[in-house]
Amino acid sequence: xxxxxxxxxxxxxxxxxxxxxxxxxxxxxxxxxxxxxxxxxxxxxxxxxxxxxxxxxxxxxxxxxxxxxxxxxxxxxxxxxxxxxxxxxxxxxxxxxxxxxxxxxxxxxxxxxxxxxxxxxxxxxxxxxxxxxxxxxxxxxxxxxxxxxxxxxxxxxxxxxxxxxxxxxxxxxxxxxxxxxxxxxxxxxxxxxxxxxxxxxxxxxxxxxxxxxxxxxxxxxxxxxxxxxxxxxxxxxxxxxxxxxxxxxxxxxxxxxxxxxxxxxxxxxxxxxxxxxxxxxxxxxxxxxxxxxxxxxxxxxxxxxxxxxxxxxxxxxxxxxxxxxxxxxxxxxxxxxxxxxxxxxxxxxxxxxxxxxxxxxxxxxxxxxxxxxxxxxxxxxxxxxxxxxxxxxxxxxxxxxxxxxxxxxxxxxxxxxxxxxxxxxxxxxxxxxxxxxxxxxxxxxxxxxxxxxxxxxxxxxxxxxxxxx
Amino acid sequence: xxxxxxxxxxxxxxxxxxxxxxxxxxxxxxxxxxxxxxxxxxxxxxxxxxxxxxxxxxxxxxxxxxxxxxxxxxxxxxxxxxxxxxxxxxxxxxxxxxxxxxxxxxxxxxxxxxxxxxxxxxxxxxxxxxxxxxxxxxxxxxxxxxxxxxxxxxxxxxxxxxxxxxxxxxxxxxxxxxxxxxxxxxxxxxxxxxxxxxxxxxxxxxxxxxx
Numbered sequence: 001x002x003x004x005x006x007x008x009x010x011x012x013x014x015x016x017x018x019x020x021x022x023x024x025x026x027x028x029x030x031x032x033x034x035x036x037x038x039x040x041x042x043x044x045x046x047x048x049x050x051x052x053x054x055x056x057x058x059x060x061x062x063x064x065x066x067x068x069x070x071x072x073x074x075x076x077x078x079x080x081x082x083x084x085x086x087x088x089x090x091x092x093x094x095x096x097x098x099x100x101x102x103x104x105x106x107x108x109x110x111x112x113x114x115x116x117x118x119x120x121x122x123x124x125x126x127x128x129x130x131x132x133x134x135x136x137x138x139x140x141x142x143x144x145x146x147x148x149x150x151x152x153x154x155x156x157x158x159x160x161x162x163x164x165x166x167x168x169x170x171x172x173x174x175x176x177x178x179x180x181x182x183x184x185x186x187x188x189x190x191x192x193x194x195x196x197x198x199x200x201x202x203x204x205x206x207x208x209x210x211x212x213x214x215x216x217x218x219x220x221x222x223x224x225x226x227x228x229x230x231x232x233x234x235x236x237x238x239x240x241x242x243x244x245x246x247x248x249x250x251x252x253x254x255x256x257x258x259x260x261x262x263x264x265x266x267x268x269x270x271x272x273x274x275x276x277x278x279x280x281x282x283x284x285x286x287x288x289x290x291x292x293x294x295x296x297x298x299x300x301x302x303x304x305x306x307x308x309x310x311x312x313x314x315x316x317x318x319x320x321x322x323x324x325x326x327x328x329x330x331x332x333x334x335x336x337x338x339x340x341x342x343x344x345x346x347x348x349x350x351x352x353x354x355x356x357x358x359x360x361x362x363x364x365x366x367x368x369x370x371x372x373x374x375x376x377x378x379x380x381x382x383x384x385x386x387x388x389x390x391x392x393x394x395x396x397x398x399x400x401x402x403x404x405x406x407x408x409x410x411x412x413x414x415x416x417x418x419x420x421x422x423x424x425x426x427x428x429x430x431x432x433x434x435x436x437x438x439x440x441x442x443x444x445x446x447x448x449x450x451x452x453x454x455x456x457x458x459x460x461x462x463x464x465x466x467x468x469x
Numbered sequence: 470x471x472x473x474x475x476x477x478x479x480x481x482x483x484x485x486x487x488x489x490x491x492x493x494x495x496x497x498x499x500x501x502x503x504x505x506x507x508x509x510x511x512x513x514x515x516x517x518x519x520x521x522x523x524x525x526x527x528x529x530x531x532x533x534x535x536x537x538x539x540x541x542x543x544x545x546x547x548x549x550x551x552x553x554x555x556x557x558x559x560x561x562x563x564x565x566x567x568x569x570x571x572x573x574x575x576x577x578x579x580x581x582x583x584x585x586x587x588x589x590x591x592x593x594x595x596x597x598x599x600x601x602x603x604x605x606x607x608x609x610x611x612x613x614x615x616x617x618x619x620x621x622x623x624x625x626x627x628x629x630x631x632x633x634x635x636x637x638x639x640x641x642x643x644x645x646x647x648x649x650x651x652x653x654x655x656x657x658x659x660x661x662x663x664x665x666x667x668x669x670x671x672x673x674x675x676x677x678x679x680x
Contacts, residue, residue, distance in 0.1 A: 121644045124651075131655055140666060144675040147659045151615060154652045155606070158622050161645065162599065162629050169633020193583050223678045286680045 003044040004053050004112075010037050011105040015098050022094045027085075031078045034101045035071075041108065042071035046459075049466075057112040061466035062246060065319070066111040069326040070239045074104045076441050077231040080334045083435060084231055084341065095132050096229065102129035103235055110243040116164045116180040119247050120157065123211060126240055127153045133232040134224050145227035149220045153210045156217050160207025160247075166200035167192075167251075185254040194260050201264055204251050205271065211244025213237070213294070214301045215274040222294035226346075230337020233290060234330040237297045242322060245304065252308065269309035273402060275302030280406040283413035289336050289346045292417060293329065296372055299410060300325050306403060307387045312468060314390035319464045320383035320452075324371075327449045328380070331442045332368040335361055339421075342432050348417045352426030360434040362422050364442045369418040371449055373411050379452030476509045477594045480628075481572070484601045487621065488568035489561050491554045493546055496617045497539045503624055504534030510631050522639055529627075529646045538620065538653060545657050549664035551613060559608045567608065571600035591632030598625035612663060612670040616656050623649050 014030050045064040052058045059067075078100065085093050106129055109122035127150060135146035168180050171188045178184055189197070210217035225233045252264060279299035286292045300321055307318035336346070338361055343351050355362040371378035391400040451457070483499050483506070490496065508530035511523065518526065546552070559567075575596035579589055598621055605618030623645065630641055660670065667674045 117640050117644055124648050128651055128655065141678055143659065143662055143666065144678055147612070147663060147675060150652065150655050150659065151619065155619055155622060158626050161626050165626070165629045165633050195582060226678065282680055291680060
């Protein structure tokens with residue numbers, strides 16, 4: 001009880017402290033203190049699965065899994081930020097570190113919330129933190145991305161809120177909002193009117209799709225990934241996406257006792273296929289490396305939704321995809337930031353011969369791209385193997401064929417672009433020395449993903465098994 | 470006639486007028502009027518609310534929606550120096566037509582749902598507000614109209630909360646009030662930055678992020 005409370009209080013105090021006493025030392029010390037208490041929260045989560053604190057926060061399997069991942073990716077992103085932010089002004093660093101701590105804090109709130117309105121409040125809080133991060137560079141692209149993000153995301157969240165009200169008003173006429181605890185919702189759902197539940201699910205899926213980076217509101221996330229600093233994009237494509245998934249999954253899980261489960265699965269598969277289709281189309285034409293990674297997240301999340309739509313017994317694949325996405329996508333964004341620092345551009349076709357310029361960075365990029373392509377020894381391989389196996393065993397041959405074709409096309413787009421960056425000849429490449437510690441951090445994340453191809457970590461497996469019960 | 474029906478009908482008229490008018494000052498006045506109407510809903514249900522809930526609702530509707538938000542919006546208008554919808558926006562007659570279609574769609578949607586007779590009028594108003602907000606966002610070209618559309622959708626959310634729950638849960642109301650306050654502050658700040666950078670608030674200005 002003391003650890004989570006300390007985490008909540010110190011996080012808020014740190015954000016205040018960073019703004020009251022702005023100095024580069026305070027930012028670094030504050031971020032490290034934050035990561036230490038975030039690590040403490042993760043340790044508490046490891047040892048206290050199933051515990052509920054302050055009535056509204058429960059350390060269930062999903063929360064524990066995502067808090068562990070956010071602690072890991074958050075730590076790596078913050079350490080990278082120290083290097084990326086050295087040339088930035090004090091006010092810019094102030095905004096950045098406040099935004100990073102705010103995002104991690106709000107995302108942890110989403111993972112832990114056991115009440116639909118508390119989830120919704122923390123999701124809204126992520127919007128504020130992300131907007132600060134997107135508008136960090138203050139140029140016209142950042143302004144455009146920030147306006148679109150806050151406007152569309154807030155409208156989407158308002159629609160999700162209406163969806164939550166549809167559940168609350170429909171299930172029970174009892175006073176108060178206790179019915180919006182996911183546990184109570186799941187127990188009372190069986191007698192609910194299916195039309196209301198379907199409407200509610202559609203509103204929530206639509207509203208939170210801005211966070212999950214899937215169809216239909218994915219566009220703002222792609223722009224956000226592009227405009228924000230690389231270490232912030234690394235968290236947006238992992239920690240924030242996991243928060244969006246949590247918000248939708250909790251409702252899906254609560255509704256799954258009702259007969260509309262089959263209909264919900266169809267909706268998820270449809271949304272997933274559209275997402276993968278859009279990702280494929282854009283990955284064949286995109287010229288910006290960060291946007292390419294954004295579309296890759298859209299593809300992975302599309303596959304997650306398709307996996308979710310196969311029914312609970314096949315949910316292993318989507319959960320593993322989320323774990324792998326957190327490990328690998330964050331590294332790719334961080335290395336992309338390093339590349340931008342050296343070459344000054346994210347344009348794929350203006351970045352040439354990265355292998356000559358930074359061979360260790362090129363190794364990370366190449367390995368990361370091989371991993372997101374689900375080629376062994378990537379952990380993605382195990383996840384996608386399970387996904388496609390599920391489709392074949394359930395005789396969903398048409399979905400299998402559509403997804404396989406799209407993923408094959410997408411691989412072409414992915415590799416033609418990464419090979420262009422790594423191997424195409426440029427004018428007099430000047431080799432740059434990669435920071436060895438940052439390289440080792442990135443490599444260790446990739447190695448964990450690789451490890452999963454040979455050895456499934458029992459604790460993670462147990463958490464996923466808990467979710468499949 | 471039931472007071473709640475009168476309030477709902479007035480709210481419906483305010484939505485139709487919102488579709489018709491082209492002056493931003495009228496938009497602000499209508500949003501303030503809707504805040505007063507929502508407070509009237511609270512008064513009509515006063516027996517069901519506790520003292521704390523009533524104070525929160527008083528703040529949320531009368532003080533926040535009828536005073537604070539209109540002041541913030543007026544300041545944005547002053548800073549950005551705009552007064553009317555864009556000349557290339559859809560003509561008012563089309564907007565009224567869309568508005569009437571939205572009203573018809575709201576009545577149809579509510580008639581096929583299983584809802585208490587007493588809640589039906591609230592629900593029609595809520596759906597109508599939701600559709601009106603979406604229409605404002607889709608058919609207008611100035612970002613200020615989009616901000617107003619967003620606020621109308623937020624009003625729809627509050628109306629849904631009134632019509633779907635017997636009481637006004639404290640948690641929900643505090644959440645949505647904070648949400649609107651922060652969102653309007655951020656959007657207002659960004660809107661003024663867009664205005665000072667580009668000289669106007671046309672959505673077309675924000676189209677450089679492409680693949």
